[in-house]
Amino acid sequence: MNIETLPTLTHIDGPTAVVVDVTPDVARIWLRNNTHNRKLRDRAVADYARDMAAGHWNLNGEAIKFATDGTVLDGQHRLRAVIEADTTVQMLVVVGLDPAAQETMDTGRKRTTGDVMGLRGEASAHTLAAILRRVWAWKHGDYRFTGNYAATNRECAQLLAEHPEIRRSTEIAVRTRNAFPHVPQSILGVAHHLFSAIAVDEATWFFQRIADGAELPIGHPVLALRARVTSERLDSVRMPESRHMAYLVRTWNAVRERRSLDRLVHPPNSSMPMPK
Incomplete structure (x- = not known):
């Protein structure tokens, strides 16, 4: 034929x-x-x-x-x-x-990355998928997570194969969010993955303090972060993911540089800071 x-x-x-x-x-x-x-x-x-x-x-x-x-x-x-x-x-x-059969084609629900991760038996499959999509976006220069250039299911699976430590970042994100429910899990996971690549022990301590705020002196950047996102949530401010990410990066950089931070600010049109 x-x-x-x-x-x-x-x-x-x-x-x-x-x-x-x-x-x-x-x-x-x-x-x-x-x-x-x-x-x-x-x-x-x-x-x-x-x-x-x-x-x-x-x-x-x-x-x-x-x-x-x-x-x-x-x-x-x-x-x-x-x-x-x-x-x-x-x-x-x-x-x-x-x-006439065309009218009934593509009417089923598309299988998401979360569905794929669930079929693979991954823990917190949908959170893992959300983190993978955003890590992939970040690596491709989409620092604001616009979704204009999004990863496919296969690209997410490949990213996980290359960076299995993202599973740990997912676990930390879920745990942190459960203790401090004012930052999206997906953004916490991306930040943990990026920060751990810079200084793994400092990243572990950083996310523990985001979760509990324990034993931090006045002026500590993590206290400024917790106060800022809590205030905006109580004021019912709808924050884009990019601002959450910018807050996390600015806080991380201040901690790494041993700077005090009384008030956390990220102007709406500012470029995304890079973690150091």
Whole structure:
């Protein structure tokens, strides 16, 4: 069967499935028949392309689907990603579908990184996933966690394989949040991971003091942090994650530099400080 003409076969009696090595050239040919589909989402294409280029795209049973007249019903983002990644990807292809079947495609809930971590048996799976996504964003220069350049499930799994210590950061984040519920767990976990890479023992002490505030003298930066985030929460101020992160970094840097800090401030338009 010629893979270039595969989707245009209209004489097939009912749907037929076949596994195909989809090359960029084949993807281009098939996309000529992408005449009745939803708007292409560039971010989804970019996410898929990164996984494909990294060799993280597996044959998983999800199919490129064609109607009886050859129209692409499902799979335009994957086909475009093959072109963007400039690589060949093995895919399941289904032809001979009723065009009306398109209305019921992609209606299920997408499997999240938290779901994947849960299936792997990871503790605090959804918190771990949130921390992984933000650590990945930070490493790629998204210091404000805008989500404009987000990690895929496979990229998060790869990050965890390369940095298994993030599991410990997740544990510390959950424990700290339980004791002091004014900073998001995901941001606590990112900060612990970054600070531990600089000075692990100091990071351990730092997060213990965020949790309990014990035995800290007046003017200590951790007291300023606790007072600031508590005050803003009591005032029902909706704080972006980036401000929480900036507060943590400024406090950490002040502790490392042995500076007193009576009041913690981070102007809204300020750049993100880097931990030292």
